[in-house]
Amino acid sequence: MKLYQLLQAYEFDEIMPVINEMFPGTAKYREPLKTAYEMMFNMKPVASNKSIRYKIIKGKGEEQYMGAEDANFKGNWEVLLGKEVSRERGVDLTDVEILANCLVNMCFIGNCPRGFEEARKALMSE
Numbered sequence: 001m002k003l004y005q006l007l008q009a010y011e012f013d014e015i016m017p018v019i020n021e022m023f024p025g026t027a028k029y030r031e032p033l034k035t036a037y038e039m040m041f042n043m044k045p046v047a048s049n050k051s052i053r054y055k056i057i058k059g060k061g062e063e064q065y066m067g068a069e070d071a072n073f074k075g076n077w078e079v080l081l082g083k084e085v086s087r088e089r090g091v092d093l094t095d096v097e098i099l100a101n102c103l104v105n106m107c108f109i110g111n112c113p114r115g116f117e118e119a120r121k122a123l124m125s126e
Contacts, residue, residue, distance in 0.1 A: 003052060004045040004081040006099050012037045018100040023082035026104075036107050039116055045081035052080070055088040056100060066091050067101065073109035080110050 012034050025124045052072040056064050073080060085098060093101070106112075112120050 001085055001095075002081070003083050003085050003099075004040075004043075004047065006085055006095060006102070007037075007040055010096055010099055015100050015103060016097060018096050019104060022097065022100055023104060029123055032122045033103065033107065035119045036112075036116060037103060039113065040077060040081060040103070040106070042083040043078050043081055044076045046076070048079050048082040049083075051084040051086055052102060053086050053088065054091045054093060054101075055118055056090050066093055068105070070105070070109055073102075074111075076111045077113060078107060080106055085096065 015037065016027075016030060016033065019033065026033070050072075052068050054066060054068050057067055057069075058064055072083070080102075085089065085102070087098070107116075107120060107123055
């Protein structure tokens with residue numbers, strides 16, 4: 001499934017509680033994240049042959065977590081929205097969890113449009 005298709009499958013109010021669960025304390029960033037969601041929802045995605053691949057990533061020592069490489073989120077939002085989203089075997093994240101993670105990563109890592117710069121500063125301020 002393309003990221004823009006996943007984004008269109010959920011309302012922001014379904015995504016925000018998942019974001020807050022995955023990243024405790026983010027409820028205070030509801031407005032900038034909602035702004036990002038609305039901007040992404042209304043963008044025209046650019047077709048891309050690249051993908052955002054969720055996998056099990058080894059951390060320090062025995063630590064492991066499920067996620068996608070930061071490099072998957074480098075690029076303009078329109079291009080990121082046109083990427084295929086996939087999971088490797090063993091990744092049990094739900095679609096809404098993947099979308100929540102993509103939304104946050106796009107805000108922090110992706111090249112945001114000018115219209116989001118003020119909201120991004122609010123996200124980066126703390």
